[in-house]
Amino acid sequence: MSQTAGRRAGRVMLVLAWAAGLFLATRFFADWEGERTNPNREPLSRVENGEIEVQLAGNRSGHFVADGRINDMPVTFLLDTGATDVAVPVELAGRLQLERGAPVQLQTANGRTTGYRTQIERLQLGDIVLRDVRAVIAPGFDSEQILLGMSALKRLEFTQRAGTLVLRQHATDRP
Template structure:
């Protein structure tokens, strides 16, 4: 009986602390939108590593983004192509943080964070990227106004 109680206690602690760690990695799991005059605004809080990570969608499919102002386009791990229903339209060489890599070009019908949605976005499918996180680059950000204030990144429609 004591062993079962210890196992249940350890399982509960794992669940609680696992959720806490997930929130520290992505404090913007449910980004809230605010309507100010004719603009929609989303505020993203920095995670403990100093990055802006948020939940969003690509073509209506839930994904996790990391904001990357140094990325020209949206960079998607190639293994997510099928899940996101993406069709490659050619390939190019791209300069990445890990060197030069051949990526497949694609176009996203829509990218959303909270109530902000942009359409017809250039993206690439990168076979060198692992994991599930997608880099949200300037092909989206140039369609928005963005400002950093302290630990917050404010995205606003134009």
């Protein structure tokens, strides 16, 4: 009888060990995939000669994706020098409590649509902080990422070299 109970306990322990191993492997590969999609979860910042510099690594597709904040809420940015304004998906704009302003016609990859002007009080990427950034709430933009367009990027100096994007904010441009 005790030998049967010992075997049962051994089988239970084996099943639990396999379940724990699968769980840990799943977590590891999910984190690894997330790192490949967004290698800038904590963007590196440095201050030198009164300038704030943030370095971003390109992801596996060559895009620059980075975590940041809008009005002190965490967000993920996709830097897009081809976008005129910062573009925020409708659902995300609601969670960020961005107010819809005047309607505006938008030309997107999916055609023309109507978006809404809005203003971002505080946008942060690493130690770079921008205030009163013009943005647009973009319907039909189904993403959890915010396109960081030229309404923000034009306030910074940026250079790209060997898969790295360096953003600089001069002391005179800080709020």
